[in-house]
Amino acid sequence: MGLVLLQVLFLNKMTVAGIATPLPYIYLLIIFNRNTPRWVLLLVGFILGLTMDSYTNLSGIHAAACVVLAMVQPVYMDLFIPRELQDERSLAPSVNTLRWMGFLKYVFICVLTHHFILIMLVFFSVKDVMGIVMRVVGCTLLTMLVISIFAMLGVRKRN
Amino acid sequence: MRRLLDFLIKHNHWLVFVLLEAVCMIMLFNSNAYQSSVVFTSANEVTGLVLDAGSEVNDYLSLRETNKVLMQRNTRLEQRVAYLEKALRQRMNDSLAYESLSRLADSAYQEFPAMVIGNTLHLPDNYITLDKGSRSGIKPEMGVVGAKGVAGIVYKVSGGYALVISLLNSKSNLSCKIAGSDYFGYLKWEGGNPRFAYLKDLPRHAEFHLGDSVVTSGYSTVFPEGVMVGTIDDMADSNDGLSYLLKIKLATDFGNISNVRVIARRGLEELKEMTVNEGEGQ
Numbered sequence: 351m352g353l354v355l356l357q358v359l360f361l362n363k364m365t366v367a368g369i370a371t372p373l374p375y376i377y378l379l380i381i382f383n384r385n386t387p388r389w390v391l392l393l394v395g396f397i398l399g400l401t402m403d404s405y406t407n408l409s410g411i412h413a414a415a416c417v418v419l420a421m422v423q424p425v426y427m428d429l430f431i432p433r434e435l436q437d438e439r440s441l442a443p444s445v446n447t448l449r450w451m452g453f454l455k456y457v458f459i460c461v462l463t464h465h466f467i468l469i470m471l472v473f474f475s476v477k478d479v480m481g482i483v484m485r486v487v488g489c490t491l492l493t494m495l496v497i498s499i500f501a502m503l504g505v506r507k508r509n
Numbered sequence: 510m511r512r513l514l515d516f517l518i519k520h521n522h523w524l525v526f527v528l529l530e531a532v533c534m535i536m537l538f539n540s541n542a543y544q545s546s547v548v549f550t551s552a553n554e555v556t557g558l559v560l561d562a563g564s565e566v567n568d569y570l571s572l573r574e575t576n577k578v579l580m581q582r583n584t585r586l587e588q589r590v591a592y593l594e595k596a597l598r599q600r601m602n603d604s605l606a607y608e609s610l611s612r613l614a615d616s617a618y619q620e621f622p623a624m625v626i627g628n629t630l631h632l633p634d635n636y637i638t639l640d641k642g643s644r645s646g647i648k649p650e651m652g653v654v655g656a657k658g659v660a661g662i663v664y665k666v667s668g669g670y671a672l673v674i675s676l677l678n679s680k681s682n683l684s685c686k687i688a689g690s691d692y693f694g695y696l697k698w699e700g701g702n703p704r705f706a707y708l709k710d711l712p713r714h715a716e717f718h719l720g721d722s723v724v725t726s727g728y729s730t731v732f733p734e735g736v737m738v739g740t741i742d743d744m745a746d747s748n749d750g751l752s753y754l755l756k757i758k759l760a761t762d763f764g765n766i767s768n769v770r771v772i773a774r775r776g777l778e779e780l781k782e783m784t785v786n787e788g789e790g791q
Contacts, residue, residue: 359563365631368702388522396529403536404549404556406629407636407672410536417529421522471537473633 353378354398358405361496369481370488373465374496375402379419380460383442384427388420395420408472415468422463430456445505457497458490465489547665550672551627551638557670561640564626568767575767578656618733621645621771623653623671630677630703630763637673639769642666650731651773658737658760659683659725660769671771677703677763684729685738687715688722696723696738696757703763705742708755715753717741723757730774 357375365371379395399413406412427443430452435441445453469485517524536549547553551560568575623645627638641647643666651663653673661673661681674681677698685708686693692715698706708723721741727734743756 355559358559359566362629368631371631389525392522392525392529396532399533400549404553405551405560405627406632407550407634408632409539409549410533414530414533414537417526417533421526 354401357402362406366488366492369485370492372492372496373468373489374493374500376416376419376461376464376493377497377500379416379423380457380497381443382423383440384424384438385440388424391420391423392417411468411471414471415464418467419460419464423460426456426459426463429459445501453501454494454498457501458494461490461493461497462486465493547667547672550665551636552642552665552667552670552672554667554669557626557638557640557642557667560626560638564624564640564767568624571765571767574765579768582656619773619775621647621773623647623769623771625767625769626670628675628763628766633700634679635675635677635703635763636664637661637675637766637769639663639671639673639771640669641771642669642671644668646773647671647771648773651771652732652736653769653771654732654736655761655766655769657762658739659732660761660763660766662731663771675763676706676759676761683732683738684726685723686726687711687717687741688724688735690716692717693726693728694752694755704759706739706757706759708741708757709747709752711753711755713752717755719744723755732772733774 354375357373361372361374375398378398379391382391382394395416396413399416400410402412402416403409427441430443430448431438431441432447432449432452435447441447443453443456447453448456465486469482469489473482473485551557621641623639623641625637626640627636629635637653637660639647639653647663647666649663649665653660653663659676661675661678662683663671664674665672676683676696679698679700681696681698683696684693685696692712694708694711696706696708719741723738723741725732725734725736725738737760739757739759739761741755742758745754745756746752747754
């Protein structure tokens with residue numbers, strides 16, 4: 351809830367060079383526990399996306415990207431779970447469970463998937479391929495940066 | 510049948526996935542419908558409330574800048590008042606002209622002040638959210654003017670909030686002319702830099718200089734004639750070579766817009782009713 355407020359009130363207004371905006375609100379979806387029923391995760395993604403859409407007037411675009419992320423999140427998570435935790439039923443992705451390297455890789459692939467779909471839907475045109483690539487790269491880097499800060503704060507709190 | 514049901518239950522997330530994506534796509538491709546609801550826009554009551562709260566903090570932080578702009582505007586208006594008073598005094602002896610001039614000020618257009626609570630700059634279709642809605646008398650298709658010039662046109666309203674199509678929107682299409690002449694064209698934003706837009710379809714024989722002001726033409730009922738839009742920054746020929754394509758530096762700085770006025774033409778309803786009736790009569 352606080353994360354969504356932070357996103358809509360401050361981060362949405364932040365732009366670097368007019369192309370890149372950090373969108374760390376998807377952190378909510380990224381850290382869902384693997385024991386969550388998949389339809390619940392999809393529904394949460396949809397509602398989260400609709401909320402973002404209503405603040406940016408992008409009718410359905412955030413929702414579409416978030417639902418895709420909610421669909422692939424469990425698949426991505428399986429890729430980065432260390433072998434000794436493979437059989438664990440209840441497991442939430444975090445620095446503690448996936449280690450720093452695993453967690454960052456996992457977050458990167460999630461963020462890239464979401465941002466790619468989002469930006470393709472927003473700027474759908476064949477003319478400006480370079481612009482779209484720049485935006486995807488810029489936004490992904492910024493979101494990664496903000497999420498890494500969240501993760502670091504999370505680790506410090508636990509210690 | 511049993512196996513089909515089992516299959517569906519086991520893979521229910523695929524079903525949910527397809528369903529939700531279908532809903533998203535319907536929303537995305539139906540969003541252009543003019544009558545579509547205000548619910549999933551930033552002008553709905555809940556979203557508006559949150560943006561309102563956020564903008565109060567922001568407004569407080571940008572008071573100094575806002576103050577400066579208001580001071581400049583005030584000075585400009587004072588100069589103009591002095592100039593107009595002088596002109597008025599010269600015409601005093603012609604009482605008829607005096608009467609009509611003094612009534613001109615509040616004749617055709619009505620204004621509502623409003624605050625910007627939500628605004629985007631870098632999407633292909635940008636919108637502005639205002640803190641006043643239908644309860645304050647704001648209706649779709651009213652014009653929105655910032656401190657320095659035209660900002661956009663009201664698109665949808667809820668009870669307490671309004672969604673405005675900013676000039677920085679591919680749907681925006683504003684009829685403009687070069688100040689002091691009658692050559693007109695229409696203003697389009699082509700994405701990219703939020704400070705510049707393009708004036709298209711200006712006839713080739715039009716005379717102008719770089720730096721000239723571009724104002725609303727008054728050909729639509731949305732804006733009165735002569736509201737500032739921007740200044741000519743650069744010129745080029747259009748692709749077909751039949752008209753000019755002018756690069757316009759927009760007067761409104763969309764990155765820093767907080768106080769706006771919504772302007773409504775008085776008697777617009779009657780005018781619309783009349784055109785409809787005429788259409789039926791034929």
